[in-house]
Amino acid sequence: MKYKIAVIPGDGIGREVVDEGVKLLKLISKIYGDIDFTLEYFDYGCDYYVKHGVMMEEDGLEKLSQFDAIYLGAVGNNIVSDDISLRGLLLKIRQGFDQYVNLRPIKLLKGVDSIVKNKSQNEINMIFVRENSEGEYIGTGSHMFKGSDRELVIQDSVFTRYGCERIIRYAFEIAKNSNKTLTSISKANALNYSMVFWDNIFNELKEEYPEVETHSYLVDAATIVMLENPEKLEVVVSSNLFGDILTDLGAAIAGGIGLAAGANINPERKYPSMFEPIHGSAPDIAGDNIANPIAAIWSVSQMMDFFGREDIGADILKAIEYLIEEGTHLPRDMGGNAKTGEVGDRLCYHLKNIVKM
Structure with a gap:
């Protein structure tokens, strides 16, 4: 080929x-x-x-x-x-x-030292499925009254049912086919529209995948889990911004950005x-x-x-x-x-x- x-x-x-x-x-x-x-x-x-x-x-x-x-x-x-x-x-x-x-x-590859001590290769082995087309990186918003004391900036986050469903379903399929758990990353306690919407779609879809064990963490709590109990995370699905940040932390855990x-x-x-x-x-x-x-x-x-x-x-x-x-x-x-x-x-x-x- x-x-x-x-x-x-x-x-x-x-x-x-x-x-x-x-x-x-x-x-x-x-x-x-x-x-x-x-x-x-x-x-x-x-x-x-x-x-x-x-x-x-x-x-x-x-x-x-x-x-x-x-x-x-x-x-x-x-x-x-x-x-x-x-x-x-x-x-x-x-x-x-x-x-x-x-x-x-x-x-964590063989021979690599992790900043997380006393964890084996099997315990640091996760795949992040990050939404990559919308969310916080959609690039729309407005900048008004530039240079004045009324200056105002609005940065949009766009979450569609179509976009959320397809990325979450993709993650469910990976978890199902690899017999692994799936964890959703959210911040619904503070982002009362976008992340509540995300959580609702995740909960709807998990009804279609009863064989997949699921978990959900707030993004700030997820940073602690990654550092203290990385073995709890196998397949992880997240929005654009949260996935970007957490995978950089993951790079540090798995041996560095290189x-x-x-x-x-x-x-x-x-x-x-x-x-x-x-x-x-x-x-x-x-x-x-x-x-x-x-x-x-x-x-x-x-x-x-x-x-x-x-x-x-x-x-x-x-x-x-x-x-x-x-x-x-x-x-x-x-x-x-x-x-x-x-x-x-x-x-x-x-x-x-x-x-x-």
Whole structure:
């Protein structure tokens, strides 16, 4: 099977870590034999904005729609403000392609030390299903009376039955098919419209899935559960903002932001899905060849899962664990001194050996 991949390296270290993911994709084509990739690069990002005044071409979504998946590095620099870079590229793709499922694994790999002590791999192993198309990041609101003492800002949060039902149902299906519990994250005690609505839909849908054990936590309480009893969380479903915040905490629990991958999924496959490490562009270390590429490589594993090649996805995770346990080619943020390219090369070495087994 051949897949077309649109590669957007982006800015800063995004270019460096994507290089290692592309290196892995090319290796996969060679050693598995029944899967291949056509790669096309797009120079969208903050550097593009500085030159053209926009983060991507006017017909950028149309061009990207011709691909099976998008592989993104990172977006951001010290010149373009974050609200422009986020809305002009990342959210434009997520919302334009209806990538309403954001999947972020919070999984403690072999050899990784967690800030949560005395917890095993089995006890830190959750998947966050974050609503990715509406909620708090819808981007509508108003700013009135600018510069006066009457200045007023309204930021909308938009929750539709359609949007809430489809993301919660998607999470229920994951929990059902994997025989895991499902936990909903809310804040209905304070957000008396949006989160009460969310809770009601969650409670309605759980009647359709009697085989799934369910729980619900307020978002502030969920932070404590994640740190003290992470084993209570297996599949977690949340709104856009809550999922964004909690998965960054999850990244810290599972070994750091350099190990955190994310998938933006359009389940119906009407549009391409997008895979990315969730770290930023880190302009302070860009060009030093010290960035950790493991999250970008983990997102390749998620891409393989999406293509129905869970065997390859699992092999990539094994290769990551072998690299970590071996300990000789770790990046700086994991206590080593290996360069970005050296980490990628060693991961490729381990993947080759795994396939030969």
